[in-house]
Amino acid sequence: MAIVTASAAVSHVGKVRSNNQDSGFAGETLFAVADGMGGHAGGDVASALALKRLAEIDGPYGSAVDAEFALQEAIVAANAVLTEAVYEHPELTGMGTTLSALVRVGHSVALAHIGDSRVYRLRDDVLTQITVDHTFVQRLVDSGRITAEEAKTHPRRSVLMRVLGDVDAAPEVDLQVMDTRPGDRWMLCSDGLSGVVEHDDIAAILRNTITPKDAANALVRASLDHGAPDNVTVVVVDVHQSFETPEVEPVTVGSAARPIAFEQPAGRRSSRIPGLRLHPRNPTSEPSHFEPESDDYLDELIEEDRRRSRRRKVTWLVGTLVVLALIAGGLYAGYRWTQTRFYVGESQGTVAIFQGVQQGVGPLQLSHVYQLTDIAVDDLPAYTRRQVENTISTDSAAAAQQVVERLSTSAGSGAGDSGGSTATPTPTPTGTPAPSPEPTP
Template identity: 85%
Template sequence: MAIVTVSAAVSHVGKIRSNNQDSGFAGETLFAVADGMGGHAGGDVASALALKRLAEIDGHYNSAVDAEFALQEAIVAANAVLTETVYEHPELTGMGTTLSALVRVGHSVALAHIGDSRVYRLRDDVLTQITIDHTFVQRLVDSGRITPEEAKTHPRRSVLMRVLGDVDAAPEVDLQVMDTRPGDRWMLCSDGLSGVVERDDIEKILKNNIAPKDAANALIKESLDHGAPDNVTVVVVDVHQSFESPEATPVMVGSAAQPIAFEKPAGRRPTRMTGIPGLRLHPRGPASTEPSHFEPESDDYLDELIEEDRRRSRRRKVTWLVGVLVVLALIAGGLYAGYRWTQTRYYVGESNGTVAIFQGVQQTVGPMALSHVFQETDIPTDALPPFNQRQVENTISADSVTAALEIVKRLSDAAASGVADSTDGDGTSTGTPPPTPGPTTTPNGTAP
């Protein structure tokens, strides 16, 4: 049985941008995604030219190492094509493109990557991101300066550290060879998907047992449901084992699928660029609300970005500290207001064996009591009738200091007379003392 692949490529302009600057390719053994940058009239040119040059290496290789070498040569050549295109068309200065590609050779794949498009692998229902973004925020994440969650909303998340284009004649490309096996599902995408849809949602869709075309369309729809502020391109590749090798028809999507033809600038003689396919430039339209990719041109710019990030971090810490202080102030204010209210309450209880008036409430907060002795009396608690002793031990609440003094006066009278005074919680007396036992009689009806 032979190892075969079944693939699909889908691209969508999204909901914000007016033209598609992404390109995608699904061939016999080569699969790739490119995300153009450089403005309305440059990004589509860059991604299309790079992917068309790369598509020329789609074919069979003796080993994954040979395929890796072919990828490297093709990417260097694509970068040269972009440089020459800018020379012939100065209006495209600054254009560039990301590029993520893989070539399957038997049980192995050769991968090439530059920029922030991504390659994922789903194996045993576990999704793994294979490539690492060449972005400014990823560098901050790697150095521990920000978290991956903060990177999603960082104002410089679109700044690319590495791309193909006219900036660097020898761009640094990540190359690697990995194993693959039947059951693996590979997915390549532009950041129009990975920057909008959460990883768990991508994994959930790829885990569905559906055809690559259906999976790619479902991922595009998920991005559109999240607003799709950028172009979205997805290539899904399933690895199978089969007795037959199905014929694969190469598919180009996005800007690379459009008719291409450069117009010669007036008054300029033809040069070697006339043999390079060109792309009809789209008319300029209103600028997108999303920032396009940007590559820093000097170390000074990076230093400025790093310093700006430091300032942003300091502002974030100050804001957090102020917020904590405000919350603590509100809590402290609430506690103080509550404590002040407790000090408007009084009750009568026992202190050092005598009746006393307490200010506050009969509660504690941790080790702190919410009441204290307001006034002691000279009424011994053991001089009170048993009923009133129990009342004082359990405390008698009073609404005011006047009510508390009234309770003390009644208790003093009860201690002097030996008759219990029934005082309720608000300091008033019911006027009904507890019943006293009557005389006992003998069985013959006479008093003892």
């Protein structure tokens, strides 16, 4: 039985961008994703030119090493095409593209990678990221300056350290050969997917969808469900065994599927390479990736990141202190208000005037005895005694004093209201002596 592949490629402009700068390719043995940078100035042109040049090497190879060499040569050639395009069309200055590609040869795959597009492998239901992003924040993660979670929201997460384009005549490309086997599912994507959808969610979709086409569509839908702030391109490749080798019709998606937006004038082709420099993003273009010029620029970014981290810590500290001050001020104002209130209640068996309110905050009591009286609670009538036990609220100390005065006048009438009965002697007839009491033994 032969080792064959089934594949699918899907690309979507997303919900924010106005044009698609991604390109994807699924062929006989070659599978690739490119993510252009440069906005309307040429991001779509860059990814399309690079992928069209790379697609020329799609076909059978004698070994994975041969395929790896072909990938390297094709990527160098693609970079030269981009450099020449910028030279002949200065309006494209600053354009570039990421590129992630694999070529399957029997039980092996040759991989090539530059930028922040990614290659994943699902094997035995475990999804593994094969490539490493060539980004500024990935360097910070690798050096231990920030965590992987912090990298997701870092303001420099779109800074690319390596791309194809007119910034480097000899870009450094990651190349490797890996094994593959029936049952493996490979997935290539732009950061419009990996930067939006969580790793576990990607794994669940790849595990639970049967065909590559369904998987690719489901992954794009997941990005759209999360807002899809960037173009999203996905290529899914299944490796399996078959008695027949099916004919494969190459599929190109994204900007590479459309005609290139410019035509190179005849007679102006040149091998001249412009001086390397940092190309800032066109302020009128859409937000996009950009790449640094040299290690000095990286050091500058790292120092800027440190300054930003210090500012963030100071801002957080000041904000915390302000919030604590506001909370403390609110609590103090609330406590001061409670001390303008008074109520009459019981303290150690006597009537007392309390300053504050009856409620407390946890173990903290918001009232204290303001004035003790000599009125015993037990001397009060039953109804009045219950009022005192339940407390009588007033608006001021003077009002509380008036309540005490009223209680004082009723204090002597409480003895006969204890709930018992008092016997009344029976009158005897006139002239009849009352019987003498019997002596007590």
